[in-house]
Amino acid sequence: MKRIEAFLKYLEEIGRSKTTIITYKGVLEGIWKALGTKIVYPARLQEYFLSLNFEKPRTLHKKLAVIKSYFQWLIRTGVVKLDPTPDVVLPPIPYDLPKAVEYDELQRVIEGIEGEEFIPRRDRAIFELGYAIGARVGDLRQANVEDLDMDRMLFHARGKGNKEAYIPFGESARDALQKYLEKRTGVANGESTALFLNTGGSRLTNIWKIVKKYTTATPHSFFRHSAATHLLQNGAELRDVQEFMRHASPNTTALYTKVNPQRLRSEYNAHHPRARR
Numbered sequence: 001m002k003r004i005e006a007f008l009k010y011l012e013e014i015g016r017s018k019t020t021i022i023t024y025k026g027v028l029e030g031i032w033k034a035l036g037t038k039i040v041y042p043a044r045l046q047e048y049f050l051s052l053n054f055e056k057p058r059t060l061h062k063k064l065a066v067i068k069s070y071f072q073w074l075i076r077t078g079v080v081k082l083d084p085t086p087d088v089v090l091p092p093i094p095y096d097l098p099k100a101v102e103y104d105e106l107q108r109v110i111e112g113i114e115g116e117e118f119i120p121r122r123d124r125a126i127f128e129l130g131y132a133i134g135a136r137v138g139d140l141r142q143a144n145v146e147d148l149d150m151d152r153m154l155f156h157a158r159g160k161g162n163k164e165a166y167i168p169f170g171e172s173a174r175d176a177l178q179k180y181l182e183k184r185t186g187v188a189n190g191e192s193t194a195l196f197l198n199t200g201g202s203r204l205t206n207i208w209k210i211v212k213k214y215t216t217a218t219p220h221s222f223f224r225h226s227a228a229t230h231l232l233q234n235g236a237e238l239r240d241v242q243e244f245m246r247h248a249s250p251n252t253t254a255l256y257t258k259v260n261p262q263r264l265r266s267e268y269n270a271h272h273p274r275a276r277r
Contacts, residue, residue, distance in 0.1 A: 004028045007073050019138065027066040040071075042087035049088055057091045064088055099221045100229035106131065106222065109215050118183040118199070123210055125173075125180035126196060129155065130211075130219065132169035134227030134245050137207045137219050143195040145181075150174060157246070165246055 004025070011021050031040075034048050045067070049060060068085040075083060101109075110131070113124040130140055139157050147156040153174050154166045187201050194203035204210070211219040224245070231241050242250050 001029075001032065003074070003079065004032065004070075007070055010073060017138065024066050024069075027063050028070055031067060040084050042084040045084050046088050049090060057093045060090050061093055064090060099217075100225040101215070101217050101222050103226075103230055106226055109222075113214060118187055121176075121180040121183045122196060122204075123213070125176045126207065126210055127214070127222075128173040128176035129169060130223035131227055132173035133157065133167040133223075135219075135223045140196060140207050141203075141205055144193045145184075145195050146193065147195065148177065150177070163246065167244065 007028070008021055008025055011024060016024075031045075031048060034051070035044055049064070052060060052063075064085055068083065071080065071083040071085060074080045110124070110127045113120055113127060115121065126140060129135065133139065133155050135157075139155075142158065143155075148154075149156070149166075153169050153171075155169055157165050157167050184197060187197055187199065189201035192201055192203065196204040196207075198204045208219055211217075211222060215222055228241055228245050231244065232238070236244075238250060
C-alpha cells in the first residue's frame with residue numbers, strides 16, 4: 001500500500017486532477033485487496049478481470065489503463081521489471097457515437113429556466129456557459145469567478161492534465177452570468193472564490209444533479225456533445241472545433257460529423273447528382 005500511496009503522490013506532483021487521483025486510488029486498492037499479493041502475475045490479473053464480468057467493457061479498459069500506468073511507474077522507479085497488463089484480454093468497447101441534443105430541444109430547456117431568484121439565475125448561467133464553451137462537468141465544478149473575462153467574453157479552463165485554455169463564449173452566456181453574479185454576491189461567504197455556489201455559499205460540486213433537474217440528457221451530452229455537433233452542423237471547420245473542444249486528436253472531433261444521419265441524407269439529396277432520378 002505504501003507504493004500505491006507513493007504513486008498517488010507522484011500523480012499529484014505531475015498535476016493530475018483530484019478526481020483522477022481518487023479514481024486511481026479506488027482501482028489500485030481494489031486490485032490489491034482482491035489479489036492479496038505483492039507480485040501480480042498476468043494469469044492472476046486476467047482472473048481478476050474475469051471476476052468483473054458484470055462491469056461494462058469501457059469500465060474494464062479504464063481500470064486496466066490505471067493498472068498499466070501504475071506498473072509503468074513501478075518499472076521506471078526500479079521496483080519491478082515486467083508489466084503484466086499487455087497479456088490481459090478484455091472484451092472490446094462498443095463503438096458508440098456521441099449523443100447530442102437537438103438544438104430546438106436544447107433551446108427549450110435553457111429558455112425554460114426562468115426566475116429572478118438565486119437558484120434559477122445560477123442554473124440558467126450553468127446551462128448557458130456549459131453549452132457555450134462545450135464544458136466538461138469539471139470545468140464548471142472547479143471554475144472560479146476570476147476565470148471569467150466578461151469584457152472579452154473568455155473563460156479560463158483547466159482541462160485534463162492541468163492543460164489551460166481560454167475559450168470564447170457568447171452574449172447569451174455573458175448576460176446570464178451577469179444576472180447570476182448579481183445574486184451570487186448576496187449568497188457567497190467571504191472566503192469562496194468559486195463561480196457556482198450552493199445556497200450555503202460554498203462551491204457547488206454536484207453539477208450533474210442540477211442538469212438532471214431540467215433534462216434527461218447527461219451533462220456531457222447536453223454541453224459538450226451538443227456544442228461540438230452544432231458547431232460542425234453550422235459550418236465550423238473541423239480543426240477549429242478540435243481546438244475549441246480541446247481534443248488531442250482530430251479523430252475524436254471527427255466523430256461529431258457522424259452523429260446526424262438525417263442531415264447526411266438531406267445533404268446527399270441536395271448535392272449528389274445521382275440522388276434523384
